[in-house]
Amino acid sequence: MVSTKSLLLAAFSTIAYAAPTKGPCKSLTPTLPSTGGDDLISPSPTARLKKIVIGHGIQNYTCVSALGAASPTPSATGALAVLYDVTTLYPGLSKSSLSLSAFNLLPHALLWDRPVPLNRPDNSSYSASTTSPFPAHSDLTNLANYPSLKYAGHHFFDNTGTPIFDLDVSGLKASVTKIGNVAAPKDADRGVLDTGAVAWLKLVDNKKGESKGVNLVYRVQTAGGNPEGCVVADGGNGKEKRGLGVGETQSVPYTTFYWFYEE
Known part of the structure; x- marks a missing residue:
């Protein structure tokens, strides 16, 4: 039986790395992708693009009680991801640049080709170790x-719930807060749990004095990451429960591009 992964990768293989651009192209400059509908507010004209990375990891959620019942939507409780540098793969930026179609397919290819690159306590879920989630670089x-x-760094939430991007290889760091979000396109990769792609985000420096070299981050071209819904009961009548009960948590694999700027 042919797996979904095999079918998906085969469908796109003809436009991936086998078709790089022929060296730098001065007419092509990095431009944030569009959802095809509502879009995030673009960086200012003076903003400098510092890095484009791809993140692969998990989005974490929990269902909290609300008036004795489950919350209809799981609450986001952070994320963990390993980051890889793809700046020079963007069309026109180097001799190893990809075609735009191949570049845009990277989140999809990575999500389905590789397991989540985190230390996991067991293989029964996608959750990561709570004490040492990241493997050796x-x-x-x-x-x-x-x-x-190339390994670029880590994304995580600190003990105050602040999103952190630590690009330790390049010495860049972003401690951020969200100021904008738009839904992922309808045709975005729904992920390995078939729950949908997380929203695209605009994040800015939170003024805590922890950022280094970057103060603006975009999360774009997401694949997977949305949770299953919360449920109050198992449905009865022999129906299988699908979703989270009150107090239950879930980790959902995702991939995405993060674009880092300094304004």
């Missing part, structure tokens, strides 16, 4: 139809 190699991706 390593590049991502042998991704189907793509070149090796």
